[in-house]
Amino acid sequence: xxxxxxxxxxxxxxxxxxxxxxxxxxxxxxxxxxxxxxxxxxxxxxxxxxxxxxxxxxxxxxxxxxxxxxxxxxxxxxxxxxxxxxxxxxxxxxxxxxxxxxxxxxxxxxxxx
Amino acid sequence: xxxxxxxxxxxxxxxxxxxxxxxxxxxxxxxxxxxxxxxxxxxxxxxxxxxxxxxxxxxxxxxxxxxxxxxxxxxxxxxxxxxxxxxxxxxxxxxxxxxxxxxxxxxxxxxxxxx
Numbered sequence: 001x002x003x004x005x006x007x008x009x010x011x012x013x014x015x016x017x018x019x020x021x022x023x024x025x026x027x028x029x030x031x032x033x034x035x036x037x038x039x040x041x042x043x044x045x046x047x048x049x050x051x052x053x054x055x056x057x058x059x060x061x062x063x064x065x066x067x068x069x070x071x072x073x074x075x076x077x078x079x080x081x082x083x084x085x086x087x088x089x090x091x092x093x094x095x096x097x098x099x100x101x102x103x104x105x106x107x108x109x110x111x112x113x
Numbered sequence: 114x115x116x117x118x119x120x121x122x123x124x125x126x127x128x129x130x131x132x133x134x135x136x137x138x139x140x141x142x143x144x145x146x147x148x149x150x151x152x153x154x155x156x157x158x159x160x161x162x163x164x165x166x167x168x169x170x171x172x173x174x175x176x177x178x179x180x181x182x183x184x185x186x187x188x189x190x191x192x193x194x195x196x197x198x199x200x201x202x203x204x205x206x207x208x209x210x211x212x213x214x215x216x217x218x219x220x221x222x223x224x225x226x227x228x
Contacts, residue, residue, distance in 0.1 A: 034216055043117070043203050043219030044156070089156065098144060098168050099207045099215055103156040 003027045004092050006104035013111055019077040021107050023090030026071065030092035034101070035064060035075045038087045047088075048075070080111045116140050119204045119220035126194055127228055134189045134223045136204030144168075145187035146205040146217065147179060156203070162187050194227045201225070 005024045013019045021035075031052040036044035050057040050064045050073065057064050063076045077084055090104040117138045126132050138145060146169070147159040161169035162181040176192045191198060204220040 036219075041221070043205075043221045046216040046218065049216055087154075098161055098163060099217060100146075100158050100161060100169055101148075101217060102158075105154055106156075 001026075002105075003030075004090055004102050004104040006088075006090055006107050008107050009105070010108040010110070013080045013109065015082055015111055015113055016079045019075075019080045019084065019109055019111070021075040021077075021088050021090075021109065023073045023075075023104055024071060025073075025092050027092070027094070027102070028071070029094040030102070031095055032093045033064070033066060033073050034091045034093075035062075036089040036091060036103075037084075038089060038106070044089055077109075080109075082111050082113065085109055085111045115220075117204055117206055117218050117220040119202075119223050121223060122221060123224050123226075125226045125228060128194055128196060130194050131190070131192045132194060132225070133191070134202055134204075134225070136187050136189070136220055138185055138204075138206040138218070140206055140208070140218060142206035142208045142218070143184050144207045145181065145184070146207075147187065147189050148203040148205060148219075150201040150203065150222070152200070160187075160189075191225075194225075196227050199225055199227045 034049040035047040037047045038044045048062045066073045087106045087108050089106045091101040119136045144163045146161045150156045160179045165181045178190045181187045201222045203222045205217040207217045
């Protein structure tokens with residue numbers, strides 16, 4: 001039973017345009033959501049997070065939106081850069097679970113010139 | 114200066130062998146984890162230790178035994194390796210305040226191949 005889903009395995013975006021990566025979750029106990037970026041042969045690197053008490057969090061070119069009623073979050077990257085090409089994982093955790101992360105299966109973003 | 118470091122990065126071994134993967138963090142975090150990424154790229158938690166105490170133990174075969182000599186180290190020992198154990202294993206750590214609202218820092222991964 002996959003509690004965090006990323007239905008798009010891959011996404012291709014032109015440099016300078018907006019990249020939108022989507023994530024859906026089913027467990028209503030999740031109250032903290034994170035995005036990680038992963039390059040080949042490296043570990044996931046934390047990118048941005050959002051608490052369930054917010055619906056938006058922004059950090060530079062990265063913005064995460066949370067729609068609790070739809071159990072949906074998205075990561076916007078604008079403008080996209082070639083260095084953003086990586087696999088992006090959505091993750092979620094619940095209070096009291098010792099920050100145990102449940103991950104989606106990832107979306108491979110390719111930013112083209 | 115690497116925050117979470119794992120050794121080795123690559124490990125190739127025969128079925129039936131026993132092997133260990135080591136993990137160290139220099140972030141002063143009090144909670145450490147082992148995650149497994151299988152061939153389908155699912156990244157799932159295996160274990161978590163808080164101040165040397167086991168706090169999360171997902172459904173993992175008894176052949177896997179984590180050991181935490183101190184809160185900066187969490188090693189993973191695997192007995193009687195099987196082909197299905199081939200995966201990438203990631204160590205991670207958090208400054209866990211018990212609230213869940215904190216990001217995990219990951220090591221670079223150990224690619225285990227059982228032949």
